Amino acid sequence: MATQHGARCIHNDWPGYGQQKRFAEDQSKNDWIFNLDADERVLPELRDEILKCFESPEDLADGYFMAIHDRLYCTDKLSQYTPYKPVRLYRQSKGRYSSSPVHDRVIMNAQTTTATLKGRIAHDSLRSFHHRIEKMNEYSEAQAADMMTKGRKPSKFRIIVDFWASFIVGYCFRGYWRGGLMGYIYAVNFAYSRFLRQIKLYEQHHHSIASKQSSLPK
Structure with missing residues (x-):
């Protein structure tokens, strides 16, 4: 469908998060890059804000941070918690994605x-709970x-405590409690993903x- 609207679609076998984004950067013919994943949607106010920025090219920054909010599955609610505000709009000549296989x-x-x-x-991070479990499994791996690789060693204390501590962080401090039953499910999923890793x-x-x-020789 994308090609029908004039998009150039390129396939690259999955090498890792950072490496995949760097591959995409190398395909760009322009300096300005706006990175948007397939499960993300630009809300109208952000669209209007970006267009307004480019009305005055002389005032443009080299990179723009923007908030990403999870849409709670089976609802129209956006999570109020924003785990990070990454740079998503930037000049390729001024910045690049890291080569980390985990962090993009x-x-x-x-x-x-x-x-x-x-x-x-x-x-829209969830297509189904089946998809969520697969995603947690792959990412925790x-x-x-x-x-x-970084020399981290396992901790029995972390194995025992991480699930419960992470649930409290997700449900209370990240505000998943505001999402009702689905917020509770998100908090459990977050805690389980931390336990898995x-x-x-x-x-x-x-x-x-x-x-x-x-x-070793015997």
Whole structure:
């Protein structure tokens, strides 16, 4: 459908979050890039704000931060919590995505100008609960591998506490309680995803030690 509207569609096998975004940057023919994932929607006020910015090219910053809000599944409500306000509109000559396989964030060059837009992006992060479980499984696997690479070691205390602490953070401090039943489900999902990455780090660390021991001469 995108090609019918004149879009150029390019396939690239998944190398990781940061690497995929860097591949997309390399395909751009223009300096300005606006990164929008397939499960995200630009809300009208953000659209109008971006258009207004480009009415005065001489006043443009090099990169723009914007808030991304989850749309609660099976509802029309946007979560009030914004975990991050990433740079999504930027000059490629002034910043690039990191090469991290887990984190997809634009890293702006030194001595660049940035601004924050007030408009929001709506994030439809769930297609189904089946999809959510698959996504948590894949992402926690990548997170554990990334922590292993950075030399992080598992903690039995974190394994026991992380789920309950993360539920309280999600439900109370992130404000998921405002979303009723679906907010409660989101808080549980958030807590379970944190628990998953801890037990997978424990698993990978155990396998690493066992592999080293088996390779020792007997």
